[in-house]
Amino acid sequence: MSNMTRNRLLDGAFRAVGLLATLLGLLLLAVFLLDILRTGLSRLSWQFLSALPSRFPERAGIYTALLGTVWIMVLTALIAVPVGLAAGVYLEEYGRKSRWSALLEINITNLAGVPSVIYGLLGLNIFVRFLRMGSSVLAASCTLALLILPILIVATREAIRAVPKTLREASFALGATRWQTIWYQVLPASMGGILTGIILALSRAVGETAPLLVLGVLAYVPFAPKSPLDEFSALPVQIFNWISRPQQAFGINAAAAIIVLLLITFGLNGLAIFLRNRWRRHLP
Amino acid sequence: MKQRERLIEALLALSAGISVLTTGGIIVMLAVEAAHFFRQVPLGTFLTDTQWTPLFADKHFGILPLVSGTLLTTGVAIAVALPLGLIIAIYLNEYATVGFRNVIKPLLEVLAAVPTVVYGFFALTVVTPFLQRLIPGMAGFNALSAGSVMGIMILPLVSSLSEDALTAVPRSLREASYALGATRLQTAMRVVVPAASSGITVSVILAISRAVGETMIVAIAAGQEPRLTANPLVPVETITTYIVQVSSGDVAYGTLEYDTIFAAGITLFVLTLVLNNVGYWFRQKFREQYE
């Protein structure tokens, strides 16, 4: 067999293997989603969404957990978005090549890699204990806000960086100050990317479980929070709670709740992709 | 005008400062609490004792069993994610059409968007029973099942970041290779992958760091028994699981037992810190190469 034929054969073989590997990844995802759908879909109903938790699996619902999750999402966004945006703008537009900005840079890279349980410990010590918030919506939101802050900052920076330098130059050359340039040109042009980042970060926050467990979010909360200082449950905590019950029927509940959680995260991700594509067309 | 600009800059800088405060907060908190711990348990013992039984009568404070549990699950995850992720990255970058890649890549990234508690459920209810049929005698909680599911979770991290690294290799190098009569596979293996090696390394390091810090999958499916073993078929406990177990179990606050979670926490923090910085360093190196 000539070398050329051999090389072409190997090439073809790898093409097949590569396609298989790629499809395998997707296949696993499909198996996994189908399994959850198969297990949980029948349990999904209005009653399931609107019922309070219960010791009877067939009577139990996710009303409080769902509302808890919505509370967390909103509050986390309110806390994290302004800070993350401002920090991202600062680092990208003001950060000069100094030791301080190098420190910020490395700091954010590291923060993004800190495991979420550690954020849980931080929240437990600072918000729950030191600031006496207890295991409240507020404490959890503050903790999750810190957790997604690096994601927001990085997303903001990337979106801003994608704004062509020529746009900034044009603005400066017309006598704009730095902030005017940011406000009139950079932010509008990067809004798509920033929004995408915000939504992805929130979808991350919605699914976080470990920090909430460390904060001591409760096992049984039969009411929806009314204020940020109320105790609460959240979807992932409820799911974890049900998963760890050995009765089959709670496993079905867990699967049904997972479907709801996945709808939320996938919905958010889909929205993010939609926005990204929409905005991409707007850039020069 | 000048003043307004200054004020705005100060406000923005303050926001950026919060991220530094967070890091500072984490470090101070872990250091202070772990200091209590290390006042009573010598660092040497902590690092070399092979048993971890701080909550029991016969107390041992050796972190090794937790570290080994963590490394074991991480090892399994990487063993799944690395080959698969790399093949996918090469395939998508060198073989697949742009259309196919644009559809597949976000789909694969969905794997990383799934909340980890959901993966835990999957590991426990699907993967473990499946593996038990193949490997009789495998325990219900084990590192293999948790690790492989974690591997699926970090798969897109490896495949996407590696793919980005491959994409960053200048097209001119590929063209040079093709123009000399190379096939795609030859071009990929001899030119593109070597040129992207530091980027690929970054992706793997980040994936390891992610696996080391992952909590819910292992807490649900790997077990809660600190055990110094390399056997992936028996229950183990990871550092993260221990932290969740103890902090939500609410051991008496302020006691030595309680401080163990900060000793474990600081170990975890240092592990991921080292990994992230090695990754960061590699990435800088990689950037310099092509920018």
Place this chain on the structure above:
Amino acid sequence: MPELEVEHVSVYYGTNQVLQDISMTMEAHTVTALIGPSGCGKSTFLRLFNRMNDFISDFRHEGSILIQGQDIYAPQQAVEELRKRVGMVFQRPNPFPKSIYDNVTYGLVLQGVRSKAVLDEVVEKSLRQAALWEEVKNDLRKSALALSGGQQQRLCIARVLAVEPRILLMDEPASALDPISTAKIEELIYDLKQQYTILIVTHNMQQAGRVSDKTAFFNYGHLIEYDDTGRLFTQPSHEQTQNYITGRFG
């Protein structure tokens, strides 16, 4: 008094010196062409006049640059003020992703002008000056990105004219355009010369010949030759210039 004076200017990026002790003066209402091979420092030189190099973190310069006798790098010089007096047009058209109208009014809006009447007037005047009014007068609310490359570039010129600068800097303003648009821009430059002092970087020697009164040839950061355009192209006094304009390198 000359409009622009450059005295012993050297420029460094970090340790890399990219302009070497340049001195020259330019009179009001003249067009000066800057030519030279890629990387010789033409853009860097041009951007000294509106201090756009300030954004480059390791940029450093020596010597002084005076506009109407005033040192533009003096500490009390507000850089935003300077940039209103010294307009700039870039190599690639870079309209804002906004409407045509908003593009032209941007500079005035920055200064706080809000009166619709004033803005309307300025838009018409500037677009007329930039020879674009007839083509877009019915579509002022259309996105600037929908214009052709040549129209975009004229819009960018109109945008600059709207803030009424004294001096215009142009960095290869026609190099990304087709022949017809190029011709239009060249015509425009000729008209604008009546009111403005213009510096233009170009890699097209024929263009330099057509539009400029004086030409400066740069090589490796040195100002090799600076003379009336006609003379520089027909009887250059340096061999390097000769080699360059006959296409031996670059």
Place this chain on the structure above:
Amino acid sequence: MPELEVEHVSVYYGTNQVLQDISMTMEAHTVTALIGPSGCGKSTFLRLFNRMNDFISDFRHEGSILIQGQDIYAPQQAVEELRKRVGMVFQRPNPFPKSIYDNVTYGLVLQGVRSKAVLDEVVEKSLRQAALWEEVKNDLRKSALALSGGQQQRLCIARVLAVEPRILLMDEPASALDPISTAKIEELIYDLKQQYTILIVTHNMQQAGRVSDKTAFFNYGHLIEYDDTGRLFTQPSHEQTQNYITGRFG
């Protein structure tokens, strides 16, 4: 039989037609220069001959291209085989991030050649042909990236020569180089003509004049004029050509 024949070739990227019904033939051991304004399709045309356009997903062509009478787009044509016969040198030097030695031997190693003696010999021969041997013979293990731009480009030429092609495609091979390197490359082209058929894209008309036997002028995807280089530059038969070579556009 002519070395290269192009018959009624049109090329499309998606719905965008970038080459319009081109026909021409090239003889062996000639240098043909391709000139024309940016975007007119010179690179696209050049890359037809080693099928490098195949990588562009929405590339499509009509008409036929023959090398020594054989259709290179025929189904049974192994594209790797073709590319060994038709070497290519790119605009920017693109050495692999490997040693000089490994760069030159790359093409042979792909074909499975492992013998050190053979490789050593080819390395010396190719580097000599590319006029680089004397400069690097003591540093063959050094990284190719440590060479200067001009040396890198000659290394890329040596790398191509090592696989012994018949035809050489060069896409603005000197445009990123300094005058001295440019002169070296031009000399090299002159020498290589003895053994190879060469197609060279250049934006430098003086360069086209110096190195080529024939010149083809493209504009907007059309082959406007194709003639002996001397005649095309001194008495072009089309006004477009005239305008272009006198720098009226481009």
Place this chain on the structure above:
Amino acid sequence: GEESTSQKISIDGSSTVFPITEAVVEEYARQHPRARITVGVSGTGGGFQKFCRREIDLTNASRPITDREGQDCHRQDIDYLPLTVAFDGLVVVVHPSNTWVKSLKVSELKKIWEPAAQHRIMRWNQIRPEWPAAEIHLFGAGTASGTYDYFTQAVVGQRHASRGDYTASEDDNVLVQGVSTDPLALGFFGFAYYEANQAALRLVPIDDEQPHNGAGPIVPTVETVKNNTYAPLSRPLLLYVSSVAARRPEVQAFIRFYLTQAPDLAREVGYIPLPATEYRRQQARFDEFVTQQR
């Protein structure tokens, strides 16, 4: 502060007692939709800690408060009243496919669980030579749980003394899952969790080698737990009320509800209720405690 806690009742503590309290709260909330009652699971020890820090109003306990914990409470000016709400038996279980274990003696349990067993008793045949040489995988209550305290006291003879190399969780569900998925497992936890998962587990009869208290291995059942022949592994389950909470009418209403519902609900979730008269006596004790607080 006072303001917000007065509208809520927070309960925490034992995971063993949790199912009863959860059931009571669920029923109570059904009848009082405005009630805001939360129930956490921190284990008996964790519960007492929060209880004595005034973080919660009631705490579930599967063992009595210790002197030390009592002092903590008194230091915070908290008095408390334990109410017995049901009985529980600790069960020892193995995987259903386990064919060799027919019963265990308390002395054998001790051999398995005592501190000295750590890293030494690792295989089934070390307990009885005729059993297989396979690894033994142990699952048991976590150290913050009352179950653990009780088991170590009853089996090892000393509170809080056991080996540490086993899967220890405050969450009994983890234990049930561990044992039910692992053929080499042996575990112990509360009776209720066995009842809910009978199919997945096999109960091991326990012989306390004290013939006067029922001879031979005894299977835990409602009867054997209630009459205490399933010794030493049966015990009372408790609910502690703090003196501060007892003053609040909504807490009083809740406790009244708890004690009237406990007989049914305890049964329903797998525990053994007290005799009816006993619940009335608990109510009387509580009423008296409330009057003392005025």
